Amino acid sequence: MTDAAIPAEATPLPVRGPGDGRLSHGDVRELRGPLVVLGDVDDVGWDEFATVELSGAQRHGLVLEVDHDIVTLQVLEGTDGMEPGGIRVRFAGRPLQIPVSTGWLGRVCNGRGDPLDGGPPVTGATTLPVTGWPLNPVYREPPAEPVLTGVSVIDALTTLVRGQKLPIFSVAGLPHLTLATQIAAQATSSGGAFRVIFAAMGLTHADIAYVRDRLEERSAAGELVLLLNAADDPVIERILTPRIALTIAEYLAYTEGDDVLVIMSDMTSYAEAVREVSAARREIPARRGYPGYLYSDLAGLYERCGRVRGRPGSVTIVPVLTMPGGDITHPVPDLTGYITEGQIVLSPEAQARGIYPPVDALSSLSRLMRSGAGPGRTREDHLDVAAQLLAALARARQASELAELVGAEALSETDRSYLAFRGLVEDDLFNQGRDEIRALDDTLGRAWTALAALPVPELTMISTELLQRYLPAQPGPS
Template sequence: MTAWAPVEYTGVAELRGPLMVVQGVRDAGWDEYATIVLESGERRHGLVLDVDHDLAVVQVLEGTGGVRAEATRVTFTGSPLRIPVGTGWQGRVCNGRGRPIDGGPPIFGDESAAVAGFPMNPTLREPPAEPVITGVSAIDALTTLVRGQKMAIFAEGGLPHLGLAAQVAAQAHAGGTPFSVIFAAMGLTHADAATVRDILERRSSAAELTLLLNLACDPVIERLLTPRIALTVAEHLAFALRRHVLVVLADMTSYCEALREVSAARGEIPARRAYPGYLYSDLASIYERCGRIRGRAGSVTVLPVLSMPAGDITHPVPDLTGYITEGQILLTREAVPYPHIDPLSSLSRMMRAGVGAGRTRPEHLDLAAQIQAGLSRARQAGELAELVGESALSPADRRYLTMAEAFRTHLLAQRPDEARTLEETFERAWHVLSTLPRRDLSMLSEEALDAGYQGRT
């Protein structure tokens, strides 16, 4: 039996942006990995996007700049792109294609895995459970992140969403159980990349974090691989090595813009705002790779970060992300102190599965609901004060305005380098509620009030 030998093709028919059309191809398949050798001997790499009879459309990961079609040779490997997986990724800084840029050796592993990933068997899925403690009070108290959950951060332009994402990646933990973080940055400027590396340096040096950096000047095709490489590494750490893994994807709007650019180069018919019609399914193929598997101790939690163009939450990227994910954290200019989280527009649909007795505190859900109700009443009082003046408000309305101010200054406001424990977060939350009379806290049990209430009765 003769061994399979790759065939080298020289029939490059067209170069179109980051795409290369190769003719005369036989037996090539979708998502197949290709090696491209230029006239100078330089090697580039690509993935097959489409096959039609003897034509193959290849996306070149390094771009097609400097390529002469008549002097280029293309070889198809017969398999999809695979990367080594294992603990060798921890503590490393790589580019968007997983190549080390930290001066260290190449990354090796005992196993390899396909970057495209494999669907998780739905019959083996376990619901998200147990909290991921981020150290950010507004998240831990009101929109708790749960292991195995996918929850997005939406931000208006100009807000420090990247800084918040890096802060969460730097200080999140799973309460003493094995925990790893993978930060996949897409479309960053050099200044933003340097800031992220500085924030994450301590965790990276402790071999608890993998950083994938795709810069704005890098080839746009690389940006499409970055989140998939991050999730491939995370899946092995979680389901083979039984660790809890948090994957931060920032900024997914940059990813979607790269997808739109490739779609335009392919000549596809555009949908909403020129994004491809398959944007929803493409995003789902990334976000749905999180979760827990029955019988395995590990989990993959996904925290995508999106900047909303012009602050429009109905923009296709945040709109479709909201359909797929299980909650969102909204950053807005109206929430003045850092981290600018709007508590009334933020929601964690899995919070109930991750908090309570034995996880955080028995009164956690009721405490969060009481704060949300108080902030809602304070917003109504604030709107009324704009019409009639604060002096015309009732004493009760003024108390709720005082409670909202205590929330902003004592619970929401937090330094970018400040990691708060759960105990400190709950102490601050009780301080906020204690600005109200005890009789107004109807959502909390008498036992909880006896233990936590700090004000007058």
């Protein structure tokens, strides 16, 4: 992380000298789930890294809590098979750090950063703490350039902007992982080098195999980092995975000058891991059993994205989360919505109509779209076309509901044109192949074709000049 990104009040733990941190502690008071409680410990700080020594093996841990001489340590590999009498713990005197370099590109690792691709461990001349810090608002540059995903419904209506955090809200059973991997495989930026970091949390082994196969080409090109945490991996690893991903992203962006897209799926699994550790610590639960600090925990991740003044790179975040029971008021989507700049909402109704990706355009929003789209960024007609599409879709939804009551034959000619428009939008613009890349000109061309189904007087949000330039000729009466 750069000094520019560190808030003035944030001070990392001091690194001890070479003679410190070698004392081995063996006063194990309790094993509690993934936690080890040690007694008679001094000079240890929060988030300090530790090595847990067993007979003939080592595990690793992080300090969660310090209360006088009592230290609570979370063991990254879990405490299975451990006995209180056979454990010694050594503290490193610093937070958990990882080496950072361009050597991460093209690698496939587990959630702790250990290689899964048969290669050597990643090394680097620089190490950074995985905890990181949110960007200092004083040094933030407003997002201004688009990240084009090649997915029409996103590029046209909820444009992603460099430095933005734009989550995908989904429901179990919808193809959110397919969409996330498609974005990871296709996304580009008009700036310098573009990199992607895919952090998977709590996925099944079948899903992990799909992600690896789908992103193999980008990985082979040296443009992708894969961090894969499986559902049967230790829960503590799931808490580290997004932090390691963001630490690598910060180095690539603010030191190497790359534009980095970080996709994190599934943040609901991450939040469940936070809740499980909180329960093991016997903390008082808040909403639905989640700890009261879930908001600040999520904000500490999401606010690590952005652009830094005087630096060419950027970190853009697309968190993917599943809403339990489709409840958008559930704590995870609710808190995520407060922190992020919009949302892409997937809809079971759109899925039932055979649309991929099944995005509910009227529930989706990119609050920074106007900063990254329009003249000089995407195309001069982009913002007006997006506004007209959304207004027409809202009117088409009303016409569809009315048609269910009185029948399509009883609708006015204008209302029937809106039904035709909706069919064109869903079939030709929104519906897309799972490995199909669409250029922005192609996307906007499809949007204009759909708008041509409406009477010209209905296109009130587009200037006459743009209508004359882009609107396809409407067929006359036969």
